[in-house]
Amino acid sequence: MLSRRGLLAGSALALLAGCSAAEPPPGPPPVPAPTRPVAPRDPVTVQRMPSAARGTDVDLVLITPEGVPAGGLPVCLALHGRGARARTFLSLGVPAVLTAAVRAGTPPFAIAALDGDHYWVRTGGADDPQRMLVDEVPGWLTARDLRPPSAVFGISMGGFGALRFARAHPELKAVATASAALFVSWPDARSRKVFADEANWRDAEPLRHTAELRPGGLGVWCGESDPFLAADRRLVKAVSPEVSRFSPGGHDDEYWQGVLPEIVKFVGERLS
Template structure:
């Protein structure tokens, strides 16, 4: 077994298609949680996996019960014939106000997402083992999605992000913990642009967006300009809105449609 223990919620007590999973994580050296959603309409055969990363203050349930991610997916399947996908929504590991999905001295939040979350999803539904894998997120989770997707391009078929920090330093505007408390042991760059440049010839399709009233809008515009200067293909979009769940609920469709196009 890849985990010493795994606990999965019983379907008769959970919302339809939703599973809550707790595993003993070797990367984090403690138990860790994720929520999974499989649309009831999913056919037999390979099932693409979408890893959705939450922002600061949140946990594994945020994309479901603040973002309505399962309802967004169901609507796109019904109205636009989007291929069914599994949504895997892990906690970030619950360090401080947010781990940044990075490797700390006391726990590897990077490896938890890239290696252990897909493994846990596969144990619950083996169909995802044979299908493409995508990664997306909001705010701190957008940072995690772009950074981890860039560092592991062989693992992901596409990357999408909303309202993102583009460097772990940008979390200082949101979290209580000081930069000195982030005892990071990452050997890889901490800025998104440097990670994207590192594997530029291997990158999967990339998109990101930000609201015009978002506190992080200038960071996103700067990343877009840097990518243009480097000649790195990407899609960047701006919409009306701020750093809110109303915005992320509305624009999760852009990530899922983007992923769906890679399956066409």
């Protein structure tokens, strides 16, 4: 017969055994997921994003007008030139230009700049910047309470990429290029040592697909001393864009900084 002390000890052991076999006691409740995405809190944010389409991490630079809530703003993609990066738009002064335009009456919008390469098209390897823009960037923007891209702007190589993007997205409200790096012939394009072959260039070259570009909402800017002037004039002649501006300047920061206010206003008025 068990003594009272033995009975109590056995009960305690049984209780301990039952606790060890059961699930551990619950910890603190998890933090509830936000009911809506979080918009950028600062006029400029820079974040590294893993891009499966490009096979590398890229900078996502978001620029919004100072003093304007970012939530729900429409977005214009910004594509940089060869040898530059998404952060180049910061050194060009885009944040101040955007804020000044909005304070002067242009409807507010956000600018999303990404890191790209090789004329923003796939040239043979797995790196596909256009797929990043189409398949990944909209989700990145939605997670920050911004709308999917409805406009695109590109400088030099980025102008090539912007027109390539516009061919596949006729619903865009605005497309703008500054000093678009376009090629009138394969020997000219081949000299850049970027495209895999002539077929790759022909498939991507905007000048060979001008029928796929809408003149409405398209703006073309180029300096009169720019090496791509003849190619950009050919684009204007073939498409008859809504706005085309050829003015003094070269293929450099000074020219781009000079035309940025007009381009930002052009985009904002069409996104409203």
